[in-house]
Amino acid sequence: MKAAQFSQYGGPEVLRIVDLPDPHPGPGQVRIRVHAAGINATEWKIRKGELSFGAQLPQTTGRDVAGVVDELGEGVTDVALGDRVFGISDDGAGAAELALLTYRAIIPVSLGFVDAAGLPIALETATRALDQLAVAGGRTLLINGASGGIGSTAVQLAVARGARVIGAASAANQNYLSLLGADPVTYGEGMTERVRALAPGGVDAALDIAGNGILPQLIDLAGGPQNVVTLADFEGAKEHGVHFSNGFTDGHAFHSLATIGKLIEAGGFWLPVDRTFPLAEIAAAHRISENGRVRGRLVLIP
Incomplete structure (x- = not known):
């Protein structure tokens, strides 16, 4: 072959x-x-x-x-x-x-x-991270890097669980995030203030997919490192006491492959x-x- x-x-x-x-x-x-x-x-x-x-x-x-x-x-x-x-x-x-x-x-x-x-990988990774953050109805989740494959997946799975999602991405992807069900904010200087304008009391949890050195801001917004998971910033996770999610050590969530069909056929995932x-x-x-x-x-x- x-x-x-x-x-x-x-x-x-x-x-x-x-x-x-x-x-x-x-x-x-x-x-x-x-x-x-x-x-x-x-x-x-x-x-x-x-x-x-x-x-x-x-x-x-x-x-x-x-x-x-x-x-x-x-x-x-x-x-x-x-x-x-x-x-x-x-x-x-x-x-x-x-x-x-x-x-x-x-x-x-x-x-x-x-x-x-x-x-497959986007589903498994996003599902594992949302489970680790106990994302459920009534909670507000901030996703840093929300427009890529894993980010797009995490947004929609969190919305399907009943959570409110604030998604951080580039200016070009703001409308796209809205289509997925997130409240969009742009990266860069002033992002913390833009998130607090949408969620004055901060968020319940934060997921870092972009790995762009923003963990201290996410910790502040989520009320502590215990409420933050990163998929991309291994060194930052060690420095700031944040959990670095890794399917090789945390166990996998491949059960998500068999369950996504129902959400897709209902029009709740794309x-x-x-x-x-x-x-x-x-x-x-x-x-x-x-x-x-x-x-x-x-x-x-x-």
Whole structure:
């Protein structure tokens, strides 16, 4: 099969399309023929050498996938051959023609492969963070970095729980956040004052997705570090006593894959795809993701 791989750490140019042996599922796994694969920030951070998780070079890449089941491992009963599924590629090898999945779900009827491929990691990450912050009806949540894939997902999931959401993003994304159900505010100097204009008593909780050094302001607005979770600022979390949410150490929330369909079919959830790329252009997709000016998701189409 064709797959994306890198043999050294560095910029997007280290990515290569190579021929690898076709994988076959073990117990509990399924193999899919990949129709679409999402791009996540974790992947380019691993490619740059900023994260490792103990993996050795050369490495494949890609975690979010959607496609059609073409092989079943021993003991699999939740899906059948020919089913359209989406989920998390085992071993981070989803930017390929074939992928193995342990965590998966049937694609909601109204979604195509491209839209489904943008969901898994964003769903899991946002759900985990909202659970850690005990986001529920009657609470006010501030999301810093609310317009990207995880941010867009967190906004809508929090609104579906009955929370009020204040979303911080660039000026260009204010109307977009309103469409998702958030009260938008702009980044930059004076953001704390703009949030307090909407919530004079502060907020109940704050989620940092942007990782732009704003944790002290979020702590002030949320009434203490115990009410703040960051997904992006590891060093700031240590400095300020904020929880850094990480699925590798906190446990995962992949149950969200099986439950999102009902919200999608009710019209309560939508995650836009910003751009699609053929697999051969994965370096360009990584470059755009790394620049951080994406509304929604970037998706590869093998």
